[in-house]
Amino acid sequence: MAKLSTCFSLCCFLFILVPILAHSRQPSGDEEQAVLLRQQEADRVTNLPGQPAVNFRHYAGYVKLQPQDQKALFYWFFEAQSGVARKPLVLWLNGGPGCSSVAYGAAQELGPFLVRSNGTELTFNKFSWNKVANMLFLEAPVGVGFSYTNNSEDLRKLGDQITAADSYTFLINWFKRFPSFKSHDFYIAGESYAGHYVPQLAQFIYEKNKGFSKDSYINLKGFMIGNAAINEPTDTLGLFDYAWSHAIISDQLYDKINKECSFKEISNQTAQCTEHMRGFMEAYSDIDMYSIYTPVCLKSSGRTYSKLVVAPRLLTQHGLWHKLPSGYDPCTEDYVEKYFNRKDVQTALHANVTKLPYPYTTCSGVIKGWNDSPDSVLPTIQKLLDAGLRIWIYSGDTDGRVPVTSTRYSINKMRLKIKEEWRAWFYKSQVAGWVETYEGGLTFATVRGAGHQVPVFAPDQSLSLFTHFLTADTLPPSRS
Numbered sequence: 001m002a003k004l005s006t007c008f009s010l011c012c013f014l015f016i017l018v019p020i021l022a023h024s025r026q027p028s029g030d031e032e033q034a035v036l037l038r039q040q041e042a043d044r045v046t047n048l049p050g051q052p053a054v055n056f057r058h059y060a061g062y063v064k065l066q067p068q069d070q071k072a073l074f075y076w077f078f079e080a081q082s083g084v085a086r087k088p089l090v091l092w093l094n095g096g097p098g099c100s101s102v103a104y105g106a107a108q109e110l111g112p113f114l115v116r117s118n119g120t121e122l123t124f125n126k127f128s129w130n131k132v133a134n135m136l137f138l139e140a141p142v143g144v145g146f147s148y149t150n151n152s153e154d155l156r157k158l159g160d161q162i163t164a165a166d167s168y169t170f171l172i173n174w175f176k177r178f179p180s181f182k183s184h185d186f187y188i189a190g191e192s193y194a195g196h197y198v199p200q201l202a203q204f205i206y207e208k209n210k211g212f213s214k215d216s217y218i219n220l221k222g223f224m225i226g227n228a229a230i231n232e233p234t235d236t237l238g239l240f241d242y243a244w245s246h247a248i249i250s251d252q253l254y255d256k257i258n259k260e261c262s263f264k265e266i267s268n269q270t271a272q273c274t275e276h277m278r279g280f281m282e283a284y285s286d287i288d289m290y291s292i293y294t295p296v297c298l299k300s301s302g303r304t305y306s307k308l309v310v311a312p313r314l315l316t317q318h319g320l321w322h323k324l325p326s327g328y329d330p331c332t333e334d335y336v337e338k339y340f341n342r343k344d345v346q347t348a349l350h351a352n353v354t355k356l357p358y359p360y361t362t363c364s365g366v367i368k369g370w371n372d373s374p375d376s377v378l379p380t381i382q383k384l385l386d387a388g389l390r391i392w393i394y395s396g397d398t399d400g401r402v403p404v405t406s407t408r409y410s411i412n413k414m415r416l417k418i419k420e421e422w423r424a425w426f427y428k429s430q431v432a433g434w435v436e437t438y439e440g441g442l443t444f445a446t447v448r449g450a451g452h453q454v455p456v457f458a459p460d461q462s463l464s465l466f467t468h469f470l471t472a473d474t475l476p477p478s479r480s
């Protein structure tokens with residue numbers, strides 16, 4: 001970067017390619033604006049292999065973080081299918097930690113193009129969430145998907161806090177490249193371990209917004225999280241209750257787990273408890289824990305596990321987590337991995353421009369450890385409710401990993417006053433799930449028959465849920 005100040009012509013050249021470096025040169029406001037808009041245009045995706053023709057624009061590329069570090073985060077952004085200027089902007093985050101929002105959210109769940117047929121084809125998703133919002137997918141933190149750092153030491157220093165801070169810096173820089181979206185209502189949504197990311201990022205934004213820099217104000221209105229890890233002791237308790245109540249484990253094993261395992265001191269268990277955990281995982285080994293009633297992929301390329309959410313400490317302390325079965329349809333995960341490893345796809349998406357020394361994987365294989373992860377984000381959620389944010393928590397009720405029992409126990413911990421009692425909500429004259437609302441702005445809704453990645457299993461119901469969240473409308477209470 002020192003070169004920038006000593007060589008003007010090289011500087012101009014780099015300046016166009018890498019406008020974030022502009023900080024070090026202090027250009028005039030107009031000049032900076034023009035460069036950033038050129039960068040926006042350079043990120044436009046125009047020839048994505050296998051993509052069906054569409055009438056909305058999409059963009060992908062890197063946003064560098066602070067000038068003093070060597071991190072760049074990768075995003076894929078889809079403008080809304082119509083009414084771009086009026087519709088809100090929504091950031092979607094997957095969990096892990098270490099799983100990619102591009103590989104899961106965008107390419108398998110709720111984006112407009114879903115990867116099919118062994119990574120050779122994209123199909124148009126009729127229920128894409130960009131029907132009702134401008135959708136931004138971010139791979140965070142560094143080490144996830146195409147996001148990278150040039151300083152490998154960074155990969156040892158990751159955790160919840162850095163993820164929130166880096167995602168915030170990404171947003172501030174992204175809005176500079178896409179200034180027309182700055183005034184839009186802004187929401188964050190995500191699933192699984194994003195039950196940590198989403199409230200933590202919302203809190204980060206909320207705190208930063210209190211500062212008086214109008215320049216970096218983000219118009220945050222609320223967030224929505226699904227099958228989300230939010231309170232470890234009750235999330236863990238619900239895991240076993242769900243397995244028992246859905247006839248996956250025996251009465252005897254259930255009793256032994258309840259007797260020998262501690263749900264308060266999650267990381268300190270007896271040898272007997274560990275033995276029962278082995279039995280618990282054995283019970284799940286032939287079905288898909290993330291979607292208990294769907295078939296497993298039988299032509300899998302040897303993928304043996306998915307890390308869609310962080311392993312509960314109860315299961316990891318003796319290295320057992322890796323024996324858990326895969327996430328929903330590892331075949332799709334394989335296709336997605338194939339697709340994003342294609343050179344022509346990477347070129348079209350402006351990805352992997354620095355020739356990373358490892359392949360693209362749906363969940364990171366290069367992150368080394370996770371340094372901070374609080375047991376509970378309920379205090380954060382409570383604080384943001386008090387701040388007036390709209391918060392919806394949803395749960396696909398056939399997920400065994402962060403099951404609906406866990407989410408109910410966890411929400412109950414907040415001891416909120418019920419505003420509207422538990423009732424069914426409808427989609428196309430059928431019960432799509434159940435819903436309860438609480439004083440202070442929290443809505444909890446289930447999605448009937450959906451696994452961990454809800455939009456995969458109930459695409460139309462999910463879009464309806466998301467639409468109601470954005471408009472703050474009551475979910476339909478009757479058949480018609």
Ligand SMILES: *[C@@H]1O[C@H](CO)[C@@H](O)[C@H](O)[C@H]1NC(C)=O
Pocket residue numbers: 064069070071072149150354
């Ligand atoms: C990482 O290094 C490559 C090669 O020197 C450079 O092109 C790229 O801009 C660097 N990225 C960041 C985020 O510093």
Ligand SMILES: *[C@@H]1O[C@H](CO)[C@@H](O)[C@H](O)[C@H]1NC(C)=O
Pocket residue numbers: 118
């Ligand atoms: C997928 O592609 C790989 C090679 O690209 C091939 O070996 C495999 O048989 C294909 N699988 C299916 C189901 O088409």
Ligand SMILES: *[C@@H]1O[C@H](CO)[C@@H](O)[C@H](O)[C@H]1NC(C)=O
Pocket residue numbers: 268
């Ligand atoms: C774990 O539990 C045992 C027995 O309940 C106790 O003696 C020990 O101090 C605990 N260890 C930690 C690290 O909490």
Ligand SMILES: *[C@@H]1O[C@H](CO)[C@@H](O)[C@H](O)[C@H]1NC(C)=O
Pocket residue numbers: 145146340341346352355356357358359360361
């Ligand atoms: C990036 O590109 C290099 C060189 O083409 C390739 O070997 C590597 O697998 C790619 N990595 C990712 C994460 O896409």
